[in-house]
Structure formats: structure tokens, C-alpha cells
Amino acid sequence: MTETLAPAPATSPARLSRLADDDLALLLLIRHFELELLRLYGAGELNGTTHTCLGQEYVPVALRPLLGPGDFVFSNHRGHGHYLARFGDAHGLLAEIMGREGAVCGGVGGSQHLHRDRYLSTGVQGESLPVAAGVALHLRRTEPGTLACVHIGDGTWGEGAVYEALNLAALWDLPLLVVVENNGIAQSTPTGAQLAGTIAGRAAAFGIGHHLVVSADVNEIRPALEPLVAGVRSGRPLVVEFRTHRLGPHSKGDDTRPPEAVRAAREHDWYDRYAHDHPDHFHPLDARARALVEGVVAEVSARPPSRWSPCA
Amino acid sequence: MRVAENLNAALHGLLADDPAAYVLGEDVLDPYGGAFKITKGLSTRFPGRVITTPISEGALTGVAAGLALTGNTAVAEIMFGDFAALAFDQLCNFAAKSVSMYGSRLPLRMVVRCPTGGGRGYGPTHSQSLQKHFVGMPGLALYEMSPFHDNREVLAAMVDRGEPCLFFEDKILYTRPTGLADPLFRVRRDGDLAVVDPDVPELAARPDCVIVAPGGTAHRALGAMRSLLLEEEVSCRLLVPSRLYPLDVEALLPHLGGVVLVAEEGTAGGTWGSEVAHLVHQRVWDRLRGPVRLVCSRASVIPTAAHLEREVLLSESAIHRAVREALRG
Numbered sequence: 351m352t353e354t355l356a357p358a359p360a361t362s363p364a365r366l367s368r369l370a371d372d373d374l375a376l377l378l379l380i381r382h383f384e385l386e387l388l389r390l391y392g393a394g395e396l397n398g399t400t401h402t403c404l405g406q407e408y409v410p411v412a413l414r415p416l417l418g419p420g421d422f423v424f425s426n427h428r429g430h431g432h433y434l435a436r437f438g439d440a441h442g443l444l445a446e447i448m449g450r451e452g453a454v455c456g457g458v459g460g461s462q463h464l465h466r467d468r469y470l471s472t473g474v475q476g477e478s479l480p481v482a483a484g485v486a487l488h489l490r491r492t493e494p495g496t497l498a499c500v501h502i503g504d505g506t507w508g509e510g511a512v513y514e515a516l517n518l519a520a521l522w523d524l525p526l527l528v529v530v531e532n533n534g535i536a537q538s539t540p541t542g543a544q545l546a547g548t549i550a551g552r553a554a555a556f557g558i559g560h561h562l563v564v565s566a567d568v569n570e571i572r573p574a575l576e577p578l579v580a581g582v583r584s585g586r587p588l589v590v591e592f593r594t595h596r597l598g599p600h601s602k603g604d605d606t607r608p609p610e611a612v613r614a615a616r617e618h619d620w621y622d623r624y625a626h627d628h629p630d631h632f633h634p635l636d637a638r639a640r641a642l643v644e645g646v647v648a649e650v651s652a653r654p655p656s657r658w659s660p661c662a
Numbered sequence: 663m664r665v666a667e668n669l670n671a672a673l674h675g676l677l678a679d680d681p682a683a684y685v686l687g688e689d690v691l692d693p694y695g696g697a698f699k700i701t702k703g704l705s706t707r708f709p710g711r712v713i714t715t716p717i718s719e720g721a722l723t724g725v726a727a728g729l730a731l732t733g734n735t736a737v738a739e740i741m742f743g744d745f746a747a748l749a750f751d752q753l754c755n756f757a758a759k760s761v762s763m764y765g766s767r768l769p770l771r772m773v774v775r776c777p778t779g780g781g782r783g784y785g786p787t788h789s790q791s792l793q794k795h796f797v798g799m800p801g802l803a804l805y806e807m808s809p810f811h812d813n814r815e816v817l818a819a820m821v822d823r824g825e826p827c828l829f830f831e832d833k834i835l836y837t838r839p840t841g842l843a844d845p846l847f848r849v850r851r852d853g854d855l856a857v858v859d860p861d862v863p864e865l866a867a868r869p870d871c872v873i874v875a876p877g878g879t880a881h882r883a884l885g886a887m888r889s890l891l892l893e894e895e896v897s898c899r900l901l902v903p904s905r906l907y908p909l910d911v912e913a914l915l916p917h918l919g920g921v922v923l924v925a926e927e928g929t930a931g932g933t934w935g936s937e938v939a940h941l942v943h944q945r946v947w948d949r950l951r952g953p954v955r956l957v958c959s960r961a962s963v964i965p966t967a968a969h970l971e972r973e974v975l976l977s978e979s980a981i982h983r984a985v986r987e988a989l990r991g
């Protein structure tokens with residue numbers, strides 16, 4: 351029960367390929383947005399809580415061109431990257447988190463309860479899967495070829511609703527894409543202490559396909575996913591499991607992981623690796639993203655508070 | 663001592679005194695010690711009886727019932743009380759029922775702890791006060807943490823009931839000191855009930871208004887009592903019961919006057935306060951100057967942004983206003 355994350359592999363992760371400018375820019379936007387949030391919390395300028403996706407940014411970036419505007423995305427507590435990959439709207443998201451004018455949801459939902467067009471998140475683990483199944487049922491009937499994509503973590507596989515939804519998805523041939531961001535930990539609990547068997551085995555139990563992604567290279571991940579996502583669109587539900595790494599604390603300052611677990615996460619971080627592998631590409635875009643986010647923070651912080659009137 | 667430390671000490675005491683006691687919940691092990699650090703030190707001192715679970719509120723509540731069914735004492739932590747909704751079936755249809763549905767009494771020593779309430783900007787699904795949804799379930803008792811009740815004593819009372827209990831713990835209260843810090847007032851205990859009066863015998867003997875509030879609301883009520891006393895020379899008495907349901911209304915009666923107000927953080931509609939009001943009306947309607955007043959949070963989701971959250975949640979000034987209105991009749 352006290353087992354920690356698997357130690358870093360003896361060999362360092364493979365060299366990353368050169369990314370398209372827009373992919374790198376998006377990765378960096380998410381990275382600097384999240385870093386800036388932690389800084390703002392540290393400085394006491396933000397209220398409430400937040401869960402950053404530091405280290406996991408490449409998951410929504412890899413998926414981005416594979417999902418269309420007709421597809422639904424269900425996000426979770428760790429959803430800033432999902433939102434930014436879909437809308438690129440750092441202003442609206444920061445305004446939501448800071449409760450300022452222009453907030454996506456008026457400052458009511460905050461970091462983990464967002465709704466915009468076909469994008470929706472909630473902070474209660476597991477509850478979005480059955481809802482996504484319902485949406486997928488609707489899409490299958492009314493807009494064939496579109497799908498519902500749900501992001502969940504490894505820990506969320508503790509919730510019974512996940513299995514009820516998987517059963518329905520398989521039974522009813524639903525266009526449901528379950529994206530599991532397996533970062534090896536749930537809050538403070540290592541996956542080995544909360545998940546018996548494997549995610550692959552659980553998908554198999556329902557006759558649902560499972561695709562494992564261990565790479566953090568968007569150029570590798572995306573083409574492998576493309577035909578599989580096409581399969582989801584024709585009614586073959588799928589579980590895609592990313593083995594990923596949570597770089598930061600669960601929320602703000604609550605990181606009790608042993609140093610070697612944090613080190614292992616850092617060694618896998620695409621950010622330092624990309625800077626090392628492609629310095630000429632990385633540095634100008636990194637500086638640009640940093641400046642962009644600083645500008646967003648300055649602009650949004652100066653806005654008046656959001657307005658809203660209570661409704662049941 | 664802070665209330666959180668008092669509760670932590672109470673759990674240490676329970677595990678030390680009762681070799682059949684278990685504590686279980688999500689992320690409760692050291693060094694993390696639970697999302698609100700209430701279980702700190704427990705797993706180091708009592709390994710094997712402090713169990714971390716997957717994110718499975720329904721199952722962990724069922725496991726607590728199973729442990730209780732086999733003669734153990736089980737204390738389950740729901741990380742945020744909002745997620746007690748995921749355990750509703752285990753509580754309502756199993757634990758509360760099994761105490762009596764098999765034709766004879768089947769005691770269960772089981773406590774489900776629910777960190778509760780808003781004020782911390784956690785947003786609509788992590789800030790609720792769900793007490794009202796559990797009121798009126800035979801076989802399920804509701805308690806609330808209070809600055810005036812020692813948690814060791816409260817834990818013992820819940821365990822000794824031999825039926826499942828929900829324990830609501832206001833998250834803001836965790837960081838407050840135990841007891842009463844305000845020299846304007848004096849607190850005494852009458853059984854389960856904490857009675858807070860102005861520290862002036864003439865005022866204490868004849869309060870203008872009696873406020874009934876669960877522990878999580880007590881500080882807001884006290885703040886209102888202070889401003890009412892200093893600014894308007896209105897004296898109030900505060901009654902804080904530890905057990906909210908079933909409520910021992912007889913214990914309240916000797917402390918009531920003609921004007922009674924119930925203050926709670928739950929959102930308006932179907933509240934605990936309306937249950938209290940009904941019980942009081944049945945007993946002493948003719949002694950009241952008017953119906954029992956209710957003051958609570960607005961009938962709304964609880965927003966994340968601080969300035970919006972404040973608009974919705976019960977505040978000290980709302981209690982102050984409600985008392986004035988009640989006195990105006």
C-alpha cells in the first residue's frame with residue numbers, strides 16, 4: 351500500500367521529434383498558463399483551489415486536430431489544458447478562475463466547472479462518464495460521425511459509474527472515447543495502491559478496445575490515434591490510456607510524494623526534453639508564450655469582478 | 663487548540679481505546695493525512711486499522727457498514743461532504759435500514775465524516791451543506807462538529823448510539839480555536855446543548871431573541887450577537903446542539919423565549935431549520951411571539967468566485983438582519 355511510483359527507467363526517454371509551430375505554441379501556452387496560476391496562488395492573488403496539468407499538456411494537444419467542433423469534450427478537475435486546446439481562450443479561462451469580467455461561466459463554476467459550446471467539465475470524479483454515454487447516444491442517432499470524448503484520471507477508475515457507463519457504451523455501440531491520463535497517482539495515492547489489475551484488463555472485460563500511449567511526442571501519438579478515433583466515430587468505443595506524469599502538486603501545495611517520484615516525473619517532462627532536443631525552435635516560442643501569458647494576467651487582473659445573479 | 667487538532671486527537675483516542683476501531687477514506691494515510699489533515703498521524707500509529715481506499719465513496723461507506731456489521735467500530739471519511747451523495751444508497755437503503763429492517767435491532771457502530779460547507783472558493787460541487795438531504799431518515803443520526811463540544815465526547819456518543827451517524831464538519835471551523843474567545847459571552851453546557859449567553863446576568867436571564875444554530879454556523883451567530891448587543895442593545899442567546907437529528911427538542915424548550923431564529927448554512931428550501939421550527943411550534947406555539955424564523959443560504963448553487971460566493975452563503979450580517987426583523991415582528 352505504500353509502494354511509490356515506478357523509478358525512472360535507466361535509459362533517458364527518447365529524443366522528441368520536431369513539432370509543428372502551432373503544436374509547440376499550444377503546449378507552451380498551457381505550460382505557462384499553469385505555471386502562472388501556481389505563482390498567483392502562491393502570491394495569494396487567487397481564491398479557492400486549482401489543479402494544474404503540468405507535465406500532461408501534450409495529451410489534449412495531440413488530440414486537438416482529431417476532434418471536431420461537432421464532438422463533445424467532457425473534462426475533469428485537471429482541465430485547463432483541455433479547455434485551452436479546444437478554444438485557445440486563455441483570457442476567458444483566467445477570468446473564470448479569477449472571477450473577473452469575461453469569465454467563461456461568470457466566475458460561478460471556477461477552475462473545474464466549465465461549460466462552453468460542446469465542452470463541459472465537472473469536479474466530481476466519474477460522474478461525467480454516464481453523461482457522456484447519453485450524449486454519445488444522442489450523437490449516434492442525430493449526428494452520426496461525431497463522438498463524445500471524456501478525460502479521466504487513473505484514480506477515477508475507483509468509481510462504479512465508470513463501469514456502468516463502459517457497459518452501456520459497449521452494449522449500445524456508442525461513439526465514446528475515454529481518454530485516461532494515467533499519471534501514476536491520485537491526489538496522494540499511488541496507482542498501485544488504488545487500482546487492482548490494469549486499465550487494459552478492465553476495458554477488455556467489456557470488449558472495449560484499449561490503446562496504450564507511452565510517448566510524449568505529439569508527432570508519434572497523433573497518427574497512431576487517427577484510425578482508432580475514426581473507429582470510435584463509427585460506434586466502436588475506445589479507451590486510450592496515456593502513461594503520463596504529474597509534474598506539480600495535486601492542487602496547490604499538497605505534494606507529499608518522495609523526491610525520487612518527483613524526479614522521475616521531471617525526467618519525463620516534455621518541456622525540458624524539447625528545449626534540449628530543439629533549442630532553436632523552443633526558445634523563441636517559449637519566450638513568446640511566456641510573454642503572452644504575462645499579458646493575459648495583466649489584462650485580466652485589471653478587469654472588474656464578474657457579475658451574476660443567483661439562480662437555483 | 664484548533665478544532666481540527668481536537669478532532670484529530672479524538673480519532674487518535676478512539677483508535678487507542680477501541681482495538682476494534684477502524685478509520686478509512688481516500689488519501690487518509692501519512693504523510694498526507696487526508697485532504698484536510700484530520701487523519702494525520704493515525705496511520706503511523708495504528709497501521710492496519712487506518713485504511714486508504716480508492717476513489718469509491720459508495721464502496722467505502724459499504725465497507726464501513728460491513729465492518730460495523732461484524733462488530734467493529736468504523737469511521738469513514740468522505741473527502742468532501744458533497745460526495746456523500748455517492749454513498750446515499752449505502753446510507754439510506756443499507757446502513758440506516760439494517761439497524762431495524764430485519765425485525766430486531768442490529769446495532770451498527772459506524773460514523774461517516776463529512777467535511778462540509780463553503781467559504782473557501784471550492785465551487786458548486788465542493789462547498790455544499792447536505793445536512794437537509796439526510797434529515798428524517800429513521801436509523802440515521804446526524805451530528806455536527808462545534809467549537810463548544812469536545813470531539814472525543816461527540817465521537818463516543820455517535821459510536822454508542824449503535825446506529826449509523828453522519829458527522830458534518832464545517833471546513834472553516836477546522837482552523838478556528840475550540841471554545842469561546844469573545845469576553846462578551848459565556849458558554850455553558852446543558853447536556854448535549856451548548857448555551858451561549860451575554861456575560862451579564864440580567865441580559866442572560868431574559869434574551870430578546872434565541873438563535874438555534876449548528877456548530878458550523880456558531881461563529882457567524884456569535885458575530886451577529888456581538889454587533890446586536892453593542893450597536894443595538896439587543897441581547898441574544900445561542901443554542902448549539904451537537905445532534906441535529908433526531909433533535910432533542912425537549913432539551914431546547916427551557917432555553918427558548920418568545921422570539922426564536924434558526925440559522926444554518928444549507929441553502930433555502932426543505933432545511934433542517936424547518937424541521938426545528940415545526941418541532942418547536944408543536945410544543946410551545948402559544949409561548950412564541952411569532953413563528954420561528956429561518957435564516958440560511960440562498961436557494962442557489964454556491965459560486966466559486968469569492969465575491970459571488972459571499973452573496974449566496976449565510977453571513978453574520980444576514981443573521982444580524984434576521985434578528986432585527988424578528989424583533990420587529
Ligand SMILES: Cc1ncc(C[n+]2csc(CCOP(=O)(O)OP(=O)(O)O)c2C)c(N)n1
Binds near residue numbers: 428503536717748
Ligand atoms: C467523487 C469524488 N471523490 C473525491 C474527489 C476528490 N478528488 C479530486 S481529484 C482526486 C484524485 C483524482 O485522481 P485521478 O483520477 O488519478 O486524476 P489526477 O488528479 O491524477 O489527474 C480526488 C480524490 C472528487 N473530486 N470526486
Ligand SMILES: [Mg+2]
Binds near residue numbers: 533535
Ligand atoms: Mg492520476
